[in-house]
Amino acid sequence: MKAIGYRLPGPIEGEASLMDIDLAEPLPTGRDLLVEIKAISVNPVDYKVRRSTPPQEGGWKVLGYDASGIVRAVGSEVTLFQPGDEVFYAGSIIRPGTNAELHLVDERIVGAKPASLDWAEAAALPLTTLTAWEAFFDRLDVTRPVPGAAPAILIIGGAGGVGSVAVQIARQRTDLTVIATASRPETQDWVKALGAHHVLDHSKPLASQIEALGIGAPAFVFSTTHTADHVADIVELIAPQGRFCLIDDPAGFDIMAFKRKAVSIHHELMFTRSIYGTPDMARQGWILNEASALVDAGRLRSTLTERLSPINAANLRRVHALLEGGQARGKIVLEGF
Numbered sequence: 001m002k003a004i005g006y007r008l009p010g011p012i013e014g015e016a017s018l019m020d021i022d023l024a025e026p027l028p029t030g031r032d033l034l035v036e037i038k039a040i041s042v043n044p045v046d047y048k049v050r051r052s053t054p055p056q057e058g059g060w061k062v063l064g065y066d067a068s069g070i071v072r073a074v075g076s077e078v079t080l081f082q083p084g085d086e087v088f089y090a091g092s093i094i095r096p097g098t099n100a101e102l103h104l105v106d107e108r109i110v111g112a113k114p115a116s117l118d119w120a121e122a123a124a125l126p127l128t129t130l131t132a133w134e135a136f137f138d139r140l141d142v143t144r145p146v147p148g149a150a151p152a153i154l155i156i157g158g159a160g161g162v163g164s165v166a167v168q169i170a171r172q173r174t175d176l177t178v179i180a181t182a183s184r185p186e187t188q189d190w191v192k193a194l195g196a197h198h199v200l201d202h203s204k205p206l207a208s209q210i211e212a213l214g215i216g217a218p219a220f221v222f223s224t225t226h227t228a229d230h231v232a233d234i235v236e237l238i239a240p241q242g243r244f245c246l247i248d249d250p251a252g253f254d255i256m257a258f259k260r261k262a263v264s265i266h267h268e269l270m271f272t273r274s275i276y277g278t279p280d281m282a283r284q285g286w287i288l289n290e291a292s293a294l295v296d297a298g299r300l301r302s303t304l305t306e307r308l309s310p311i312n313a314a315n316l317r318r319v320h321a322l323l324e325g326g327q328a329r330g331k332i333v334l335e336g337f
Helices: 044-052 119-123 126-139 161-173 185-194 206-213 227-237 255-261 272-276 283-296 313-324
Strands: 002-005 019-022 032-041 067-074 086-089 102-106 110-112 150-156 177-181 198-200 218-223 243-246 264-267 304-308 331-335
Touching: 032 086, 032 119, 044 313, 067 102, 067 119, 086 283, 110 283, 119 304, 119 331, 126 161, 126 218, 126 243, 126 264, 126 283, 150 161, 150 206, 150 227, 161 177, 161 185, 177 185, 177 206, 185 198, 198 206, 206 227, 218 227, 227 255, 272 283, 304 313, 313 331
Parallel strands: 150 177, 150 218, 177 198, 218 243, 243 264, 304 331
Antiparallel strands: 002 019, 032 067, 032 102, 032 331, 067 086, 086 110
């Protein structure tokens, strides 16, 4: 089967960073589905792994953590899907990725593809949707109010892949005032169109912009990018006993600055459940099915902003470079081998 992989981790420049290869077709066992990949999207985790993680000795490292496709075969213990089902999912970071014609994935982290979306539109959603949903309801517990705080959430990086779906989920599944950040006119317009009540400029101090809104100190902060640049502002603007969640990888910051306000700090990694095979691993399939229903009800839209074809090394190198440059809006999707 066709796939895209690499032998040595490193920068995206040069053809060896991602190469078109041929691999043996995998066979499903246990609770695995064998999925014929129709479309994939690219996330920051793809380039982070590409820059740092070698394959097993003598092998190829295949990336890809978002996909939509058709179930072609199932393992002997599968109960949730059957051949012919259309699915979407984000896979596991400790298994071969979706940048291949055929892919194995545990059925518990798979959802039914939204019927109203095409393959590319569906592939844009899984990883970011799982990340935002888990951050809101499993980490920040946004349905539990913070005493005295404004019932509001600040989403830093509202125009990125995660931010774009987070704004929508916050609007559709909570009663919170949604404050998102974006720094360019086109990204500010994008975030407004997704439903943010207020849009702030994260290239300027955030605490003073929050104060100018006149709504009080927000109960929740969800930071998707450049967290280290905004820590001082978050300390200042968040409500006492507020809750703060981040998904990026700052080299470090002073968590003691949050002690006076008794702010709780939460990390979100949507791969944790699949890495450790947690007892609640099937919650990811449930989340994706809930999101699929929201899409088909017209309450959640795909965050696809650009599509490329075919799925090959040249196009993947181009998308990796765009994401590493930090200029992407929404999600870029590749479709068709």
